[in-house]
Amino acid sequence: MMLHQIEFLIEGYLLPPTMEKLRVSENLILEKVWRMSPESRLSHEAADYAIAYVGTCTTKEKHFFLVARDYLNFFLQIYSLVANQRVIARQGIGIPLDDMSSLGAKSVGWGGFQKFHAQHEAKIDSFSKPILETKKRFLLLLPDRQRIMESSLGLALKFYYFARLARQWEEVVIHLMIAGEALLITGNEAKAKNLSRRLSTLIAENETQKAEISKKILKLYGLRSGIVHGGGKKPSWVDAQFLYNYVGRAIECGLSLRHLSKKELVAKLDKA
Numbered sequence: 001m002m003l004h005q006i007e008f009l010i011e012g013y014l015l016p017p018t019m020e021k022l023r024v025s026e027n028l029i030l031e032k033v034w035r036m037s038p039e040s041r042l043s044h045e046a047a048d049y050a051i052a053y054v055g056t057c058t059t060k061e062k063h064f065f066l067v068a069r070d071y072l073n074f075f076l077q078i079y080s081l082v083a084n085q086r087v088i089a090r091q092g093i094g095i096p097l098d099d100m101s102s103l104g105a106k107s108v109g110w111g112g113f114q115k116f117h118a119q120h121e122a123k124i125d126s127f128s129k130p131i132l133e134t135k136k137r138f139l140l141l142l143p144d145r146q147r148i149m150e151s152s153l154g155l156a157l158k159f160y161y162f163a164r165l166a167r168q169w170e171e172v173v174i175h176l177m178i179a180g181e182a183l184l185i186t187g188n189e190a191k192a193k194n195l196s197r198r199l200s201t202l203i204a205e206n207e208t209q210k211a212e213i214s215k216k217i218l219k220l221y222g223l224r225s226g227i228v229h230g231g232g233k234k235p236s237w238v239d240a241q242f243l244y245n246y247v248g249r250a251i252e253c254g255l256s257l258r259h260l261s262k263k264e265l266v267a268k269l270d271k272a
Contacts, residue, residue: 002064005053005097006092022135030053053103174224176243
């Protein structure tokens with residue numbers, strides 16, 4: 001077996017201002033860095049970077065970089081769901097690792113970036129909650145990671161993450177509808193009708209909410225159809241926020257019901 005440490009530069013708000021470093025798991029450490037440039041100091045861009053140290057234990061035949069990237073991507077996808085934030089991992093740098101306990105002790109480093117040093121002791125506050133909740137959720141789901149990511153639930157989680165990376169509302173709507181369909185649509189069926197009914201059943205707390213959500217999903221699906229087929233009204237920021245909320249909650253429910261197959265989940269919703 002071979003041990004490697006891969007460093008990824010993370011772009012996007014991940015660690016709060018007072019948190020210098022966070023050990024997420026045996027194989028993942030996050031460390032805050034600053035971008036050292038006059039422009040970043042003026043725009044406060046420096047606060048939006050971190051280094052992820054990912055430790056891998058692989059055979060010679062297995063590519064350690066791909067293993068590390070998949071592990072980190074799972075964490076970032078959960079973070080985007082929990083924190084509603086846009087984060088992306090840039091190209092990684094790999095070095096040999098003696099043992100997992102030394103993960104993060106040595107750093108190749110990134111040109112133009114410097115490690116962050118907190119001016120005061122880190123404390124648990126509202127800014128810390130998203131990353132700490134992500135850590136908790138990640139560790140809970142980690143034993144099922146491979147099964148989740150190879151299922152339709154993993155596909156839904158992946159496209160929700162893609163939606164967070166999108167720059168245009170049209171892309172957001174398309175990615176989120178793919179996520180919803182991956183989670184709740186099977187085979188060749190009436191997608192708009194069944195997606196609106198099943199998703200509203202999954203996340204609504206009462207019949208009034210169910211009717212409201214179902215109606216809104218049908219409208220948003222119409223926007224999606226207009227985008228992919230040409231013509232129609234363009235989606236707005238408000239439309240995107242509704243869809244982020246609904247699909248995000250549906251994926252959260254799907255993760256809590258991950259013991260069910262997609263077929264079992266759909267059957268359960270159709271009977272409700």
